[in-house]
Amino acid sequence: MTYKITSKCISCKLCLSACPTGAVKIVDGRHWIDPNLCTNCDNTTYSVPQCAAGCPTCDGCVKERGDYWESWFTTYNKLITKLTKKEEYWDNWFNLYSQKFSEQIQKRQTSKV
CATH class of the missing domain: 1.20.5 (Single alpha-helices involved in coiled-coils or other helix-helix interfaces)
Structure with a gap:
């Protein structure tokens, strides 16, 4: 699940330099996160997505909602794998x-x- 820039973005451009994969782009004057490049900062040195962590509005960069059942099964599978x-x-x-x-x-x- 990737992140997206919302209408609450103030165009401060902090997310451009914060993104370790370079997924944040400016297209037609608006910030946009390329879903093909966004990795949620998995397999990086960061424990949280840097676009959301560095956003001064706290709502300018949020997780993009996907399919409900896809999200449900992802959560379910994570919990099941924790059972020893x-x-x-x-x-x-x-x-x-x-x-x-x-x-x-x-x-x-x-x-x-």
């Missing part, structure tokens, strides 16, 4: 909720009798 024992996690989750579900069924059956 995936099979054990899902087994425990199933056992816990199936046990609670069966307890609820038993309570309903005993209350009807």
Whole structure:
């Protein structure tokens, strides 16, 4: 997901020199971020995108929204990779909720009798 320049940009040109990949361009007098060059500053020495970090308006450079489901699956996949024992996690989750579900069924059956 790349970044984009919004209408809140004050044309201070700080993002031009801050971008390590040179993705920020001025086209027809307006700032623009080339999505083919923007890497979100991944695989660089920076931990945050420099266009957003250096923006004095804090809203002049924002993440460009993509497809909702693409974003959802990206977040989901990041969370899943953090699980160290995936099979054990899902087994425990199933056992816990199936046990609670069966307890609820038993309570309903005993209350009807």
